[in-house]
Structures are given as structure tokens and as C-alpha cells.
Amino acid sequence: MLAHTLTRPAVDPVFVRSLQAKIPEVTDSLGSGGPCRSCHPRTTCVPTGLSDAEFDQFTGLITTHRRVKTGQAIYRAGDVFKGIYLVRSGFIKTVALLEDGREQMTGFYTGGDVLGIDAIGSVDHPTDAVALEDSDVCMIAYERLEQSSRDVLALQRYLHRALSVEIVRKQAMMVLLGSMRADERVATFLLNLSERLMERGFSASEFVLRMSREEIGSFLGIKLETVSRVFSKLQKTGLLEVETRHVRIVDIEALRATVHHEVA
Amino acid sequence: MLAHTLTRPAVDPVFVRSLQAKIPEVTDSLGSGGPCRSCHPRTTCVPTGLSDAEFDQFTGLITTHRRVKTGQAIYRAGDVFKGIYLVRSGFIKTVALLEDGREQMTGFYTGGDVLGIDAIGSVDHPTDAVALEDSDVCMIAYERLEQSSRDVLALQRYLHRALSVEIVRKQAMMVLLGSMRADERVATFLLNLSERLMERGFSASEFVLRMSREEIGSFLGIKLETVSRVFSKLQKTGLLEVETRHVRIVDIEALRATVHHEVA
DNA sequence: CGTAAGCTTGACAAAGTTCAACGATTGTGG
DNA sequence: CCACAATCGTTGAACTTTGTCAAGCTTACG
Numbered sequence: 001m002l003a004h005t006l007t008r009p010a011v012d013p014v015f016v017r018s019l020q021a022k023i024p025e026v027t028d029s030l031g032s033g034g035p036c037r038s039c040h041p042r043t044t045c046v047p048t049g050l051s052d053a054e055f056d057q058f059t060g061l062i063t064t065h066r067r068v069k070t071g072q073a074i075y076r077a078g079d080v081f082k083g084i085y086l087v088r089s090g091f092i093k094t095v096a097l098l099e100d101g102r103e104q105m106t107g108f109y110t111g112g113d114v115l116g117i118d119a120i121g122s123v124d125h126p127t128d129a130v131a132l133e134d135s136d137v138c139m140i141a142y143e144r145l146e147q148s149s150r151d152v153l154a155l156q157r158y159l160h161r162a163l164s165v166e167i168v169r170k171q172a173m174m175v176l177l178g179s180m181r182a183d184e185r186v187a188t189f190l191l192n193l194s195e196r197l198m199e200r201g202f203s204a205s206e207f208v209l210r211m212s213r214e215e216i217g218s219f220l221g222i223k224l225e226t227v228s229r230v231f232s233k234l235q236k237t238g239l240l241e242v243e244t245r246h247v248r249i250v251d252i253e254a255l256r257a258t259v260h261h262e263v264a
Numbered sequence: 265m266l267a268h269t270l271t272r273p274a275v276d277p278v279f280v281r282s283l284q285a286k287i288p289e290v291t292d293s294l295g296s297g298g299p300c301r302s303c304h305p306r307t308t309c310v311p312t313g314l315s316d317a318e319f320d321q322f323t324g325l326i327t328t329h330r331r332v333k334t335g336q337a338i339y340r341a342g343d344v345f346k347g348i349y350l351v352r353s354g355f356i357k358t359v360a361l362l363e364d365g366r367e368q369m370t371g372f373y374t375g376g377d378v379l380g381i382d383a384i385g386s387v388d389h390p391t392d393a394v395a396l397e398d399s400d401v402c403m404i405a406y407e408r409l410e411q412s413s414r415d416v417l418a419l420q421r422y423l424h425r426a427l428s429v430e431i432v433r434k435q436a437m438m439v440l441l442g443s444m445r446a447d448e449r450v451a452t453f454l455l456n457l458s459e460r461l462m463e464r465g466f467s468a469s470e471f472v473l474r475m476s477r478e479e480i481g482s483f484l485g486i487k488l489e490t491v492s493r494v495f496s497k498l499q500k501t502g503l504l505e506v507e508t509r510h511v512r513i514v515d516i517e518a519l520r521a522t523v524h525h526e527v528a
Numbered sequence: 529c530g531t532a533a534g535c536t537t538g539a540c541a542a543a544g545t546t547c548a549a550c551g552a553t554t555g556t557g558g
Numbered sequence: 559c560c561a562c563a564a565t566c567g568t569t570g571a572a573c574t575t576t577g578t579c580a581a582g583c584t585t586a587c588g
Contacts (some may be wrong), residue, residue, distance in 0.1 A: 096439050100524040104439040118435060121421075121428025126435065146424075150414045160410075163427045164385025169384060170434035171390065175360050175368040177441035178485035182544070213567065221442035221546060225275040228568055244553070244567070263376075446576070477535065487577060492536055508535070508585075 006078075039076040058155060062086075064139040074115065074129040074137060081119035083141040084162075087111055090135020091210040094127045095218075105219035107169070108132075108211065111200060114162040123156060132210045177221045180259070185220040186259040190240075194249060205252065209245040234258075291397075292492075318466075322419060325412060328403040328433040338379065338393040338401055345383035347405040351375055354399020355474040358391045359482075369483035371433070372396075372475065375464060378426040396474045441485045444523075448482040450494040456506070458513060469516065473509040498522075 031083035063083065066225040068074055074085060077097060092109045105128055109115045115137065119125045176185055209216070213224040220227070234240040239255050241248040249255060309376045313314035327347065332338055339351060341361060356373045370391055379401065383389045413420040440449055473480070477488040484491070498504040503519050505512040513519060 040485045095437060098439060098443065098524075104442045106435050106438055118428065118431040120431075121425035122432070126432055146417075146420065150417075150420060153414075156410065156414060160427075163424075163431070164382065167382040167384075167427070167434060168386070168390055170431060170438060171360060171370050173440060174370055174434060174437050175362065177438060178363065178368045178482070179366045212565090218442070223442050224567080225546085225569085226544060229544090232568070259457035260362075476533090488535080489537085489578085490576060493576095496536070 057148060057152060058158075059143050060159050061140045062138045063141040063144070066137050066139065068092075068131040068135050068137065070131055070133050072131050074131065075125045076128050077125055079125050081116070081124055081142065082121060083139045083143075083145065084120070085115040085118050085129075085137045085139050087113045087115055088136040088138055090137075091132040092129055092135055092137075093132050093211065093215060096127045103218055104221075105215055108219070114166070117166050120163065132215075182220075182222050182226050183185065183230050183233065184259050185222060186216075186227060186234070187255050189216065190219055190247065190249065191252075191255060191259070194252070203220055204249070206246075206248045208248060295523070321412060321416060322422075325404045326402045326406050327405040327408070328404065330401050332356075332395040332399050332401065334395055334397050334450060336395050338395065339388055339389045339404065340392050343389050345380070345386060345388055347403045347407075347409065348384070349379040349393075349401040349403050351377045352400040352402055353381055354401075355396040356393055356399055356401075357396055357475065357479060358393050360391050364455065367482055368485075369479055370437075372483070374460065374502070381426055383428050396479075446484075446486050447492050447494045447497065448523050449486060450480075450498070451519050453480065453484055454511065454513065455516075455519060456480050458516070464516060468513070470510075470512045 009181050059201070065088075066074070068090070074092065087109050087133040089111050092115060093105055094107045094115070095107065096104045098104070106118075109129075115129055116125060118127065120142065145159065149159050176188055180188065193207065193209075194204045196218070197207055211219075213227045217227045231240065233243045234255075235242050237254075239251045240248070241250055318439075330338070334356070338356065351373050353375050356379060357369055357381070358371045358373070360368045360370050362368070370382075379393055380389060382391065384406065389487075409419070409423065413423050440452055444452065455469065457473075458468045461471055473503065475483075477491045481488040481491045495506045498519075499506050501518075503513070503515045503522070505514055
């Protein structure tokens, strides 16, 4: 019953700091009761409705704890699926590769997100997962999770929710890719990012993009030049301030209005 | 132990027939041991690795068996999520609706597919499910499935696989929507359809589309006119024969080559 | 049998891509 | 620690693809 000693710390208020002072004292917290002790509890990450015993059971599932440097892969498409990953800190992209070499970004994952869950019914991973900055992930072996989610209802629900979140997000991306114009896509992207950062305690209006224009474009189904042009346009119209990777949302309402563009 | 009396009949060789002679003797089979007795077992539908007892347990999960007429909804976005559906026969589309009225097709489902699984972690359904022809679906109440998948490993795996299939399909659609040109999208769509029909025992080269050009377009992120033009072009180049909704794939290899268009 | 809905095709407009040049930022090795 | 190379980002101009609008035709349905 260590759960009451749990430090779920107030999250870093300066978002940018994660770019400089990365990798907190991981090994330390590993020494004192499992790496998840200091994880931020989210709906998508550590289940919230767990008893102390259940929480211990959950953190006990963690098999591996891994640091990845910028550019390194956590797994590659075709790798044998061993388990899912909880992102502890950092920023990770997942990429699908077509036979002819074309790439499509399928998702961005940050602290509190569940990664690699799309492989859950398969033998191997369908995508690459690559760190966009030095990151920190925990693996839960699928076999153990499978077993435990049969024993503990809360874990089963947690797993189903994580899967559902993934489906709903992908579905939302289908809508974006299938029916939005470039400026709507970019606006939606920024609003989503803003919201997710806010959930994690960062500023909703000012942040640093960890991905290149090309990666944004690949995610949104447009070219990097188009991304750049939309940024410039949004800046010109006063909704946004952009300086390379530093973004400040000036008029969030107008940005929201951009998405549901009234066809004049 | 009734499982050996199971009639998993050879599937209808004439695909078109499902448009005329729909709805087999459902009520009869309901009377004699559950509607799933006559369901075609698929990786995505009835689990294949079940013992007789497990199979009975699975079919015992079916709460409701429902017929829907063309145009009727199985559920609407916002409806309370009660359970997932197994498509027994027919053809169903799922549609996401944006605030400003735009629609995006998120999927097509036919015999053997699992429907509504994207709601599994939520209170309500995120999409509409509407029948494109008279169809037949079975509902499995989520509460019961949740319980049973904790008791029976094979059911747990089945559920996970169904969820995974959904994610992987959506991911594939993201790739299509994010990186393919109109003719590649249409070709991919036809090839997928062909493959899925073949899996179900229908002709892979000749079939009837159950959806309109507009619905295809919505699914593929292009306008109906573009769908129509691509069909015409593929016909002109001899890869395809199209007559309104009747399609015959003439040169499947060339169609495959269309997808991975060598950028000359 | 007529009407509505769905499909095709053409001409034109708009959005996004491609290619290219240049400026800015980052990271590395001298 | 500076300088230079490599990568990344911006912008312009021409081009390609797809969307839009409109008309005419076919098919399905009441």
C-alpha cells in the first residue's frame, strides 16, 4: 500500500523546458517503486479508478523502461509485437510506409499516451514509432496485460478505452483528411495540439512544435510548402504568431471559426 | 454439443443475388439454436478457435437480432452504446457528421464484419450506421461480452482482434486519404472490395456496388464527379468495365499498378 | 408512365503541388 | 567557440489535379 505516497506532481508549466531539460530522474523513480509512480495520470494512460492494490498491479505490469534519443525507433513496422508502450515523457511519431516509399504520419504521441496499441491483434507492428525528441517510454508486455485485464475489471476497461481512443482519433483524422481544406486541417491540428497540451498542464496558447513542416504535412495530407503557406496566412490575418517552431495562438476563436468555414 | 450439426453453408456464389433474394430464413434459424449457427465464420466475425462449449457461449451472447431495411439506421451518433453488432447479411455504411453538415463515410461493413466497435470505450456511438441494402445484424450486449471475454481467453482475443482490425483499417484509410491521388484511391477501393468479396466466396472480378458515387466519394475523400471520371478513365484504358453499379475488373494487375503509380 | 434521384461529361475555377531560389537555424568538427 | 555545412523553412511562379457548376441522360420507384 504505497499508493498514498504517490507523487503525481504538478506538471511542468514551461512547455519549452521539455526541449532542454529532458529526461527527469528516471532511474531514481525506478528504484523507488516503479516508473509509473511519477507518471501523470490520464484517461488515456494510467487508469484512474484503481484501488491501491490495483494500481500496484498495474505498475507491476511494466516490463521494460526505455529511453530513446531523438530519431531513434521504439519499434519498426514488421517488428514482433511484444507489448504496448506508455509514453512517460517526450514526443513520438508513428509512420506508415507504403511500398513505393511514400510515408504517412499516422499519429503523434506524448506524455500519458498509449503507443503501439494498433498491433494488439497482430503478430507484428504495422507502423514505425520514432522519437521526435529524447523520450521515455514504459512497455507493458501484452501477455501480462491480457492476463491481468481478465482478473481486474478496471484494467479491462482501461485497455478497451485506450483502444477506443485510438479508433476515435483515427476516425477523426479520416474526417479531416477526407473533407477539410488545407487551412482547416492546419487549424484543427493546432487546436488539437493546444488542447492536449492544456490537458497536460502546459500553455494552450503558446507552444513549440516538435515536428518539422514536412511531418506536419505528412500527418495532414498536404505538402510542407502548403503548411508553411497556411502558417504565414494565419499570421498575416492575425490569428497566429509563428516563428519557425514556436507558435502562439492569438485568436483562438477565429481559429476555431476557420475550421467550420462558412461557405460564403 | 450441437456444434457438429452446424451448417456453415457454402456462400452464395452469385453476389448479385443478395440484392434480390435478401434475408434468408432468419426466424427459423433463430428457433433452432441461435442466429449465429448459420453465420459465416470469419477472422473478423465468429471466432474460429472455439470449442463447442465456447461456441455456444459466444452465440449465447447474442441479445438482439435485428433486420434493417435500406436506409434505416442501426444506430445514430449520440445513441447510447449498448453493444457491438455482427453483420449477418447485407451492407452497411458508417458516417461521421461534422458540425457544419459535412459528411464523411468512415466505413463499409458486410457479412462477417463487426460493427459499432468504435464506441467501446464511450458512452455513446460516434457515428451513424445505416443500411445500404436490407440487412441483418446481431447485437452482443457489451456488458455480457465484457464479462465473457474475461472468462474465455478465446473471446478476449477475438475482441482484441476485432478492435485491432478496426484500427488497422482506419490507419490504411488515413494513408489512402493522406497520400493518394484520385485514381489511386478508386483503384485501392475496388481492389479492397474485390478482396473482401472473394474472402466471402463471391467473385473477385465481377460485382455490384451497393453504394452511390457520392458515398464512394465521401469514403475516398473526393467528389462524386471525380469518382465517375476515374471509372470512365479506367474503362477507357481497358482495366475495368463499368455499367452504373455493375463492375467487372478486366485487368487486375494493371489496377494494382495504378495504385503504386511509378512517378515517371 | 412520369418524376425524382443518380450518373456522366464538359468547361471553367480554385486549391494545392512542384520546382526553384533564398534565408534562417542547428549542429558539428576544427 | 566559431565557422561552415546541412537541414529546415519561406516564398514565388508555373503547372496539375480536383472541385464546381451546369446540362443532358439513364435508372429506379411510386
